[in-house]
Amino acid sequence: MSEIPGDLKFLKSHEWARVEDDGLVRVGISDHAQGQLGDLVYVELPEVGSAVKAGTGAAVVESVKAASDIYAPVSGEVVEVNELLNDKPEIINEDAFGDGWIFLVRPSDRAELDELLDANDYEALVENEDH
Amino acid sequence: MTDKTVLNATHRSLGARMVDFGGWDMPINYGSQIEEHHAVRRDAGMFDVSHMTVIDLHGARSREFLRHLLANSIDKLKVHGKALYSCMLNEQGGVIDDLIVYYLGEEFFRLVVNAGTRAKDLAWIESQAKAFDVQVKERPEFAMIAVQGPNARTKVLGLLHEVDRPRIEKLGKFAAAAAQGPHGMPLFVARTGYTGEDGFEIIVPGEHAVVLWEALVAAGVTPAGLGARDTLRLEAGMNLYGQDMDESVLPWEANLGWTIALDEGRAFIGRIALEQQKAAGVPRVMVGLVLDDKGVLRHGQKVLTANGEGEILSGSFAPTLNKAVAFARIPAGEPGEVRVDIRGREVPVRLVKYPFVRDGKPCEGI
Structure with a gap:
């Protein structure tokens, strides 16, 4: 498994959030999650301009094996989606923490970020799951 | 164990x-x-x-x-x-x-x-x-x-x-x-x-x-x-x-x-x-379905036909075809336009004769 970048925050359901320099929050799924799902074949992206709510479904990723809801780590407005995933969902398998990001949110309540797990806590969670 | x-x-x-x-x-x-x-x-x-x-x-x-x-x-x-x-x-x-x-x-x-x-x-x-x-x-x-x-x-x-x-x-x-x-x-x-x-x-x-x-x-x-x-x-x-x-x-x-x-x-x-x-x-028949749009057909999804509801049995993304296919069991009779309920969305699918793939190649009409 690839190293978990220290600047990411996580939901227990394996979504990551990265606060960009401009204050927007980029969202994806962890490398652990993509490994569990297997080869991704389809991503249902949210609409730009739509509102997402922390802890509720905002996107769907489908692997050969299963469909999985992607929860928004923070509430806010979707300002950009990763259109490349429409044709190449496998980017998430190849680079879950980087090029495989899913959507970008303008957060409405930055305090929600404090509710998320940090990289160390998330790593511990994943290790526990594996045993 | x-x-x-x-x-x-x-x-x-x-x-x-x-x-x-x-x-x-x-x-x-x-x-x-x-x-x-x-x-x-x-x-x-x-x-x-x-x-x-x-x-x-x-x-x-x-x-x-x-x-x-x-x-x-x-x-x-x-x-x-x-x-x-x-x-x-x-x-x-x-x-x-x-x-x-x-x-x-x-x-x-x-x-x-x-x-x-x-x-x-x-x-x-x-x-x-x-x-x-x-x-x-x-x-x-x-x-x-x-x-x-x-x-x-x-x-x-x-x-x-x-x-x-x-x-x-x-x-x-x-x-x-x-x-x-x-x-x-x-x-x-x-x-x-x-x-x-x-x-x-x-x-x-x-x-x-x-x-x-x-x-x-x-x-x-x-x-x-x-x-x-x-x-x-x-x-x-x-x-x-x-x-x-x-x-x-x-x-x-x-x-x-x-x-x-x-x-x-x-x-x-x-x-x-x-x-x-x-x-x-025979009250129900098993048919093949192809989804030409994006998305994946999966076991348990509801199939809507002119004669009532059926369900998807085996369904998956098919790597050889680069789209989703499925077997479904539906009521017998002319089914009309067939749709599948994917997470609350009714998506049109095509009824086909299967196999979907033979000798490494997609079959005709798939």
């Missing part, structure tokens, strides 16, 4: 992702399920299917017993080594399991049945065999490796003892024979499979399975997990027990009519129920 095949450590050393499959700890993939799928369609791949149950039947009345037990006709097997696919039904005509039976001698037949139905199959077969004085012997000491793909036979042949090669090369489809593998290990080689590709399913004594697996890897055969096996068999139009049929389904409703032999005067288990349903009209 999960069971392990003798190849368990081998899978783990190859980095396989392991899952519980009907009580067995089995590899779902070794990295990429889609790559493994393509390896089988384009070259050669192999699956550990040692979890499947091998049952040998011995006794003077074995053939007579199988006439009674199986919905297909054992009398189609006239040459030693030939194999037959059949359903085993209960009195109500429901499918207890599907299986392959090999004719190995007038007093010796071999059955290969599903892993998930092992206990009930053995109990059923044993209870039915008593009246025929047939001995039912499970063979858990065997491992089984399925080698499949356009280059699978050539790669296996290269590992066989020279004297066996010409004979195994000439082995017809759905036939089996004994041969010697690496270091003289005894193999039972069958030209059967569950992928829609040519190839062999090889039964090998468990103690030789790791050496055979490694020899196959060295011969250029790609290890493939049960994930790829599932998408390959779906594309090839083959049913999966428990998903496409079970004891609540009669073969007519599972596109298994071709395996039913209503031969004159043969009173096999379930025959009366089958004939009654056929006479009364």
Whole structure:
């Protein structure tokens, strides 16, 4: 498994959030999650301009094996989606923490970020799951 | 407590992702399920299917017993080594399991049945065999490796003892024979499979399975997990027990009519129920679906037709086609425009004749 970048925050359901320099929050799924799902074949992206709510479904990723809801780590407005995933969902398998990001949110309540797990806590969670 | 095949450590050393499959700890993939799928369609791949149950039947009345037990006709097997696919039904005509039976001698037949139905199959077969004085012997000491793909036979042949090669090369489809593998290990080689590709399913004594697996890897055969096996068999139009049929389904409703032999005067288990349903009209049919839009058809999704609702049985993304396909069971009759409910969205799908893929290529109209 690839190293978990220290600047990411996580939901227990394996979504990551990265606060960009401009204050927007980029969202994806962890490398652990993509490994569990297997080869991704389809991503249902949210609409730009739509509102997402922390802890509720905002996107769907489908692997050969299963469909999985992607929860928004923070509430806010979707300002950009990763259109490349429409044709190449496998980017998430190849680079879950980087090029495989899913959507970008303008957060409405930055305090929600404090509710998320940090990289160390998330790593511990994943290790526990594996045993 | 999960069971392990003798190849368990081998899978783990190859980095396989392991899952519980009907009580067995089995590899779902070794990295990429889609790559493994393509390896089988384009070259050669192999699956550990040692979890499947091998049952040998011995006794003077074995053939007579199988006439009674199986919905297909054992009398189609006239040459030693030939194999037959059949359903085993209960009195109500429901499918207890599907299986392959090999004719190995007038007093010796071999059955290969599903892993998930092992206990009930053995109990059923044993209870039915008593009246025929047939001995039912499970063979858990065997491992089984399925080698499949356009280059699978050539790669296996290269590992066989020279004297066996010409004979195994000439082995017809759905036939089996004994041969010697690496270091003289005894193999039972069958030209059967569950992928829609040519190839062999090889039964090998468990103690030789790791050496055979490694020899196959060295011969250029790609290890493939049960994930790829599932998408390959779906594309090839083959049913999966428990998903496409079970004891609540009669073969007519599972596109298994071709395996039913209503031969004159043969009173096999379930025959009366089958004939009654056929006479009364089969209420549901199994069809193939293709989704041309993005998305994935999956087991349990609701299918909407002009005659009412049906449901998706097996459904998946099909790597050879790069779109989703499925089997569905829907009410009989002209279905009109068919739609599938995917997470609350009604998505139009096309009704097609399957298999979806044959000889590595999409079938016409898919």
